[in-house]
Amino acid sequence: MFATSFMMNAWITATVVAVVAGVVGYFVVLRGSAFPAHAIPKGAFAGAAGAALIGVSTLLGLAVFALLGALGIGTLGRRGRNDVATALTLVMMLALGAAFLSRTTQYEPEVYSLLFGEVLGVSSSQILPVALLGVVCICAIAVVYRPLMLSSVVPEVAEARGIRTQRIEMLFLIILALATAMTVPVVGALLIFSLMIGPPAAARSLTSRPLLAMLLSIGIALATVWVAIAIAYLYNWPVGFCVGGLGALSYGIGRGWAAWRRSRTAVAESGPVPLLNPSVR
Amino acid sequence: MHAVYSAIFEPGFFASPQVHVAATIGGLVAIVSAVTGVFTVMRGQSFGGHALGDVSAAGGAGALLVGLSPVAGFVGLGIVGAGVMDTIGVRRLRGRDLATGIVLGTAIGLSALFLHLTTTTGATTGATQQVLFGSIFTAPAGIVPVVAALGVVALVAIGVVYRPLQLTTVSPDVAAARGIPVRLIGLAYMLALAVSVGLSSLAIGAILSTALLIGPAAVALRLTRRTGRAIGLACLIGVVMTWLGILLAYDSFYWGTSRQSLPVSFFIVALVFASYLATGLPAVRRTVR
Numbered sequence: 333m334f335a336t337s338f339m340m341n342a343w344i345t346a347t348v349v350a351v352v353a354g355v356v357g358y359f360v361v362l363r364g365s366a367f368p369a370h371a372i373p374k375g376a377f378a379g380a381a382g383a384a385l386i387g388v389s390t391l392l393g394l395a396v397f398a399l400l401g402a403l404g405i406g407t408l409g410r411r412g413r414n415d416v417a418t419a420l421t422l423v424m425m426l427a428l429g430a431a432f433l434s435r436t437t438q439y440e441p442e443v444y445s446l447l448f449g450e451v452l453g454v455s456s457s458q459i460l461p462v463a464l465l466g467v468v469c470i471c472a473i474a475v476v477y478r479p480l481m482l483s484s485v486v487p488e489v490a491e492a493r494g495i496r497t498q499r500i501e502m503l504f505l506i507i508l509a510l511a512t513a514m515t516v517p518v519v520g521a522l523l524i525f526s527l528m529i530g531p532p533a534a535a536r537s538l539t540s541r542p543l544l545a546m547l548l549s550i551g552i553a554l555a556t557v558w559v560a561i562a563i564a565y566l567y568n569w570p571v572g573f574c575v576g577g578l579g580a581l582s583y584g585i586g587r588g589w590a591a592w593r594r595s596r597t598a599v600a601e602s603g604p605v606p607l608l609n610p611s612v613r
Numbered sequence: 614m615h616a617v618y619s620a621i622f623e624p625g626f627f628a629s630p631q632v633h634v635a636a637t638i639g640g641l642v643a644i645v646s647a648v649t650g651v652f653t654v655m656r657g658q659s660f661g662g663h664a665l666g667d668v669s670a671a672g673g674a675g676a677l678l679v680g681l682s683p684v685a686g687f688v689g690l691g692i693v694g695a696g697v698m699d700t701i702g703v704r705r706l707r708g709r710d711l712a713t714g715i716v717l718g719t720a721i722g723l724s725a726l727f728l729h730l731t732t733t734t735g736a737t738t739g740a741t742q743q744v745l746f747g748s749i750f751t752a753p754a755g756i757v758p759v760v761a762a763l764g765v766v767a768l769v770a771i772g773v774v775y776r777p778l779q780l781t782t783v784s785p786d787v788a789a790a791r792g793i794p795v796r797l798i799g800l801a802y803m804l805a806l807a808v809s810v811g812l813s814s815l816a817i818g819a820i821l822s823t824a825l826l827i828g829p830a831a832v833a834l835r836l837t838r839r840t841g842r843a844i845g846l847a848c849l850i851g852v853v854m855t856w857l858g859i860l861l862a863y864d865s866f867y868w869g870t871s872r873q874s875l876p877v878s879f880f881i882v883a884l885v886f887a888s889y890l891a892t893g894l895p896a897v898r899r900t901v902r
Contacts (some may be wrong), residue, residue, distance in 0.1 A: 423821075430876045520717075522724075576720075
């Protein structure tokens with residue numbers, strides 16, 4: 333399981349992906365941006381189809397479409413309803429994907445793996461770009477950490493302090509797009525979403541301290557992908573299913589733990605129940 | 614004159630039985646989607662509406678695997694998904710967002726498993742693409758009565774709770790103060806949405822399902838604030854866009870020299886997207902007000 337080189341590639345890339353998903357996902361959950369986090373990877377998938385059609389690298393196609401999606405959601409969402417803008421940007425990208433797919437036939441076998449992930453098929457040449465993009469994402473989050481955190485938790489206060497929340501939103505969508513481009517070839521367009529939602533949501537129901545929650549989120553994401561790869565290797569089950577299932581499971585456990593702890597503190601103190609975690613409740 | 618006519622309607626358009634079936638199904642689905650869609654947009658549940666499409670597609674993949682009827686798979690799992698979303702999704706907007714996300718993630722995982730098992734047993738090739746994209750032109754004629762019946766179910770459900778649903782959508786607090794069971798109405802709406810989305814993603818594919826649910830309703834709500842008028846307008850826009858898309862897709866076979874048509878979903882979505890952009894222009898907005 334650890335001896336062959338292709339398995340080592342799988343472990344390394346999955347680890348990078350999990351760390352990025354844990355950090356970016358924490359903000360996705362905090363900001364309630366689950367829909368963009370689903371739409372950008374899914375729409376970017378169309379970019380891979382386009383890249384196959386004109387014969388450029390898949391990573392480039394993914395990155396271009398992910399960025400286009402982020403820009404579309406950010407610009408259209410500025411005026412009017414945010415979720416509508418996201419939905420329509422997503423279907424427009426998917427429709428382009430359908431049009432690309434109808435023009436090419438060589439791409440079809442790749443569809444399943446790009447959507448649901450092919451972590452066991454990562455080549456050594458893919459590791460470097462994935463790691464680079466990962467570093468860029470983490471650095472970008474670190475640079476805008478304070479304004480991003482403030483505008484996610486208390487947007488009104490952030491506005492009052494002169495932080496341009498719309499610019500921060502756009503920046504965050506772009507970071508999401510970069511994270512998408514690097515993760516799609518590894519875990520698939522549909523499952524990066526599970527990885528960005530389940531572990532951070534679980535972490536947030538365990539603690540309300542931001543940095544601790546982020547570390548926990550990374551930890552749970554790492555555990556999820558490692559177990560998923562092990563299961564995929566041993567039993568030949570799709571990685572996607574394991575990631576999706578474990579993500580939901582960790583969220584369920586987190587919710588259960590939070591509820592149990594709440595009921596215990598309520599009994600012990602018999603005072604007003606402390607609001608442990610307002611947005612998850 | 615004749616030349617213009619045949620340039621618009623390429624030969625055989627009105628005689629083609631495929632076009633008849635596609636236009637019937639497309640029209641039915643567009644109407645049902647537009648009615649539920651107006652409430653979806655007003656309630657800010659586009660994510661839920663889209664997610665249910667993927668959830669029911671997972672049901673479709675499961676049905677394919679065990680040999681059940683696809684209708685049962687699509688609508689069945691869609692209803693289960695809607696129920697779960699409503700149960701774990703708390704009233705706060707962010708809680709709902711997260712609940713939808715968790716259900717969606719699980720459903721996607723299930724699709725991955727079902728499709729993996731289906732494709733390794735070698736039963737169907739191209740199942741992945743069929744479940745994900747679907748196509749209005751491959752719909753069999755026998756599906757029309759099923760689509761119509763389920764569409765009526767969804768429309769009746771919306772019709773029964775219309776007034777309270779409207780009130781709970783616009784101001785939940787006032788509705789609660791008047792003794793309307795907000796939670797129950799919300800659940801009824803989610804179930805109607807599940808049926809509507811399940812049948813649309815079965816009949817016309819997941820892309821078009823979301824496009825026809827959100828697009829016409831969003832355009833209509835940009836043109837009018839009144840719910841009833843918005844519903845009528847959304848139905849009209851949905852049906853016109855769908856039929857125009859089918860016509861363009863049919864004609865696209867004759868464009869260029871490749872003799873290869875572009876997918877219907879591409880044209881319908883492009884039309885919907887363009888009209889959403891157009892109605893967002895400042896000039897249009899000023900005339901409407």
